[in-house]
Amino acid sequence: MAANSAKPVLLVTAADLAPQALEMLDDFELVFAGKQPTEDDLVALCAQHKPVAIIVRYGKVNARIMDAAENLQVISKHGSGIDVIDQEAAAARGIAVRAATGANAAAVAEHAWALILACAKSVPQIDVRMRAGHWDKSTHKSFELEGRTLGLVGLGAIGRRVAKAGLAFGMQVQAFDPFAKEAPEGVKLVPLEEIYLTSDIVSLHCPLTAENRAMLNREALNQFKRGAILVNTARGGLIDEEALIEALASGQLRAAGLDSFAVEPMTTHPFQSVPNVILSPHIGGVSDAAYVNMGKGAAANVLAVVAENARNVA
Structure with missing residues (x-):
C-alpha cells in the first residue's frame, strides 16, 4: 500500500x-x-x-x-x-x-419486489403480531396484485426486470421514462401524471437529478390513487419524506417500502415510528x-x- x-x-x-x-x-x-x-x-x-x-x-x-x-x-x-x-x-x-x-439490476429488481410483496401482504407486521401471540386470520385482508396496475418511474435495466415480474403476476404494467423510445411487450408508456393517478403500486427506478429532486412532494402524493403503495429502491432524494409520512398517516397511501433515504446512513428518523412503512438500509443492490x-x-x-x-x- x-x-x-x-x-x-x-x-x-x-x-x-x-x-x-x-x-x-x-x-x-x-x-x-x-x-x-x-x-x-x-x-x-x-x-x-x-x-x-x-x-x-x-x-x-x-x-x-x-x-x-x-x-x-x-x-x-x-x-x-x-x-x-x-x-x-x-x-x-x-x-x-x-x-x-x-451490474446490480437483478438484485435491485428482486428487492423492489420483496418490498412490494411485503407491503401488499403486510409481512413484517403480521410476523410481529404472530410473535406476540395473535392470530389475525379473521381480521386480516391482504392486497391482491393480480389485475392491479403497476406504475414504474424509470424503465432502464432495473425497471424492465420489475415490469417483467409484474406481468407474470397478472398485473397491468405502465411506465414513465422520458428517455425510453420503446417499452417491452405488455408495458405501456404513459405520462408521469398518469402513473400517479392510475397506479395501485408505484415503484421508482430513476436516477436522482437536480430536476427531479423531491418530485414526490405533497402535490404529487395527493394525486395518487387512495390506498396505493409506493416503493423506492432508487434514491431517497426523490421523495419529500415529511409529505410521505403525512400521506401514510392519512391513508392516502396504504404502505411504502423504502430502501433509500434523503440522508444516509439513516439511524434516527420519524419513519421508525410509522407502522405502515417498511425500511431497509439501501441494500437492494447488495447480493x-x-x-x-x-x-x-x-x-x-x-x-x-x-x-x-x-x-x-x-
Whole structure:
C-alpha cells in the first residue's frame, strides 16, 4: 500500500472488493479506505497515495477529494448511482466518471419486489403480531396484485426486470421514462401524471437529478390513487419524506417500502415510528452476485479509461 510503489495506486472507498475484481486490478496498488470513510479520510488518503483512480463504494467524492488526488484520471462507481460523485467538478478537472451500469439490476429488481410483496401482504407486521401471540386470520385482508396496475418511474435495466415480474403476476404494467423510445411487450408508456393517478403500486427506478429532486412532494402524493403503495429502491432524494409520512398517516397511501433515504446512513428518523412503512438500509443492490458484478464492472471501467488515456499520451 505504499505510495512509492511502482504500480499506479487505486483507492477503494470501502474495506474490500470481490476477488474477481482484485484479479482484474493486479497492475494497480490498491488502497482500501475502510468500511465508513469520511471526507477527511479520503482527502488524507488521496494526498498520501496520489491515486490515478477511485472506485466508489461508500461515501461521496467531491471537489475537495479530487483536488487532493492530483493524478486522478477516473472515478468509477461500484454500482449505477453516480449522484454521489460531483460530476460537474470532475468534468472541470478532466476526470472521467463511470458507472457499472446494470451490474446490480437483478438484485435491485428482486428487492423492489420483496418490498412490494411485503407491503401488499403486510409481512413484517403480521410476523410481529404472530410473535406476540395473535392470530389475525379473521381480521386480516391482504392486497391482491393480480389485475392491479403497476406504475414504474424509470424503465432502464432495473425497471424492465420489475415490469417483467409484474406481468407474470397478472398485473397491468405502465411506465414513465422520458428517455425510453420503446417499452417491452405488455408495458405501456404513459405520462408521469398518469402513473400517479392510475397506479395501485408505484415503484421508482430513476436516477436522482437536480430536476427531479423531491418530485414526490405533497402535490404529487395527493394525486395518487387512495390506498396505493409506493416503493423506492432508487434514491431517497426523490421523495419529500415529511409529505410521505403525512400521506401514510392519512391513508392516502396504504404502505411504502423504502430502501433509500434523503440522508444516509439513516439511524434516527420519524419513519421508525410509522407502522405502515417498511425500511431497509439501501441494500437492494447488495447480493452475492451483484457484489461480484459491480466489482468487475467498476474495475473494467477503470482499466478502460486508464488504457485510453495511455494511448492518447502515446
